[in-house]
Amino acid sequence: MDYQRGVITGESVWRAIVLYGANSATYKFAFGATLLEIAATGRDHVTLDELAPRYAELLCQALQRQPRQGTSGRSKFLDACRAFNAGDLDLDTLHRRTVQLGFVNVIDAFPKLGGEQAPVRYYEDRRKSLAPGLVLRDELLELARSVHAPDLDAETAARWRLVETAWATGVSGALLASSPSSTPSLVYDSGTQHLVLQTGQRRKSVAGVVAALSGYQDGRCAYCNQLMAQERSGPIVEHVLPWKLLTRDWNGPDVDAVWNLVLSCEPCNVAKRDRAPHESWMPWLEQRNNDLIESRHPLRDVLMAQTGATAALRRAALKDAYRRATELLPVVWTPSMGTHMA
Numbered sequence: 001m002d003y004q005r006g007v008i009t010g011e012s013v014w015r016a017i018v019l020y021g022a023n024s025a026t027y028k029f030a031f032g033a034t035l036l037e038i039a040a041t042g043r044d045h046v047t048l049d050e051l052a053p054r055y056a057e058l059l060c061q062a063l064q065r066q067p068r069q070g071t072s073g074r075s076k077f078l079d080a081c082r083a084f085n086a087g088d089l090d091l092d093t094l095h096r097r098t099v100q101l102g103f104v105n106v107i108d109a110f111p112k113l114g115g116e117q118a119p120v121r122y123y124e125d126r127r128k129s130l131a132p133g134l135v136l137r138d139e140l141l142e143l144a145r146s147v148h149a150p151d152l153d154a155e156t157a158a159r160w161r162l163v164e165t166a167w168a169t170g171v172s173g174a175l176l177a178s179s180p181s182s183t184p185s186l187v188y189d190s191g192t193q194h195l196v197l198q199t200g201q202r203r204k205s206v207a208g209v210v211a212a213l214s215g216y217q218d219g220r221c222a223y224c225n226q227l228m229a230q231e232r233s234g235p236i237v238e239h240v241l242p243w244k245l246l247t248r249d250w251n252g253p254d255v256d257a258v259w260n261l262v263l264s265c266e267p268c269n270v271a272k273r274d275r276a277p278h279e280s281w282m283p284w285l286e287q288r289n290n291d292l293i294e295s296r297h298p299l300r301d302v303l304m305a306q307t308g309a310t311a312a313l314r315r316a317a318l319k320d321a322y323r324r325a326t327e328l329l330p331v332v333w334t335p336s337m338g339t340h341m342a
């Protein structure tokens with residue numbers, strides 16, 4: 001991820017805030033989505049009264065999907081949302097409770113990274129003014145108008161669904177081969193290109209793999225660094241070590257799994273065909289997998305089970321898989337731009 005490489009932009013810091021870090025509650029997903037929507041209208045000031053309806057709506061919808069939206073005990077605000085969902089609270093009361101209770105922590109916590117003020121500020125806290133609310137800074141208004149905005153929205157939604165699913169099912173670590181088949185696990189479904197929750201024979205879609213992975217490569221092609229939002233075809237799900245290996249005498253790790261999946265532009269996908277990339281590109285994949293793991297992504301334990309518990313083990317496992325793959329399919333493809341090698 002750009003931010004982890006020291007690249008400070010409106011979108012890199014936003015992704016670091018929303019897509020990175022241990023999650024203990026899902027407020028920040030709802031808050032970030034609400035901010036982007038309101039900023040997209042061009043407004044530079046918003047009151048809590050104006051933020052409340054959409055923010056509460058997103059959390060009420062989330063509670064209907066998964067009753068658990070945090071790891072700590074009770075939340076009076078979420079209780080209000082639950083009461084609304086159950087028909088025990090009217091909409092006006094929900095909005096009033098949201099203004100009173102819903103923003104207490106999130107407005108202070110959202111702009112922080114690792115406990116420090118993030119290097120880009122998106123709003124100024126004006127809760128103590130006559131019309132309590134936020135001043136939306138140019139950094140946020142520009143982000144909401146940018147080519148990145150739809151991706152950020154989809155990436156937030158994907159991480160939200162994966163996080164709540166992991167809490168609801170205790171899915172983490174469940175992909176180990178020794179797990180009983182009735183234990184739920186998050187797996188990639190190549191037919192639908194979705195991450196699905198598999199329990200025994202049942203599969204339930206959780207999130208599209210494009211939205212789940214896009215933020216961790218900053219919306220850019222894995223091979224040529226082009227912004228994929230500018231591509232007509234949109235991102236294509238790409239097997240780094242070719243899927244074709246599964247039709248050969250392949251005895252390496254499952255290549256139809258997240259550790260081996262990246263997003264690319266169409267020209268790179270077409271050019272690469274059934275070849276592995278040149279060895280010099282492979283550190284990109286190693287880094288992306290480390291980013292997913294370090295971001296405390298819900299797929300973290302799955303990735304560690306598939307590729308190794310430490311960065312050193314993962315490097316060795318990837319090198320070994322690459323060596324095996326290029327023994328079977330020796331002709332490799334060299335990506336045409338080197339900007340991602342920086």
Ligand SMILES: [Zn+2]
Nearest residue numbers: 221224265268
């Ligand atoms: Zn490309």
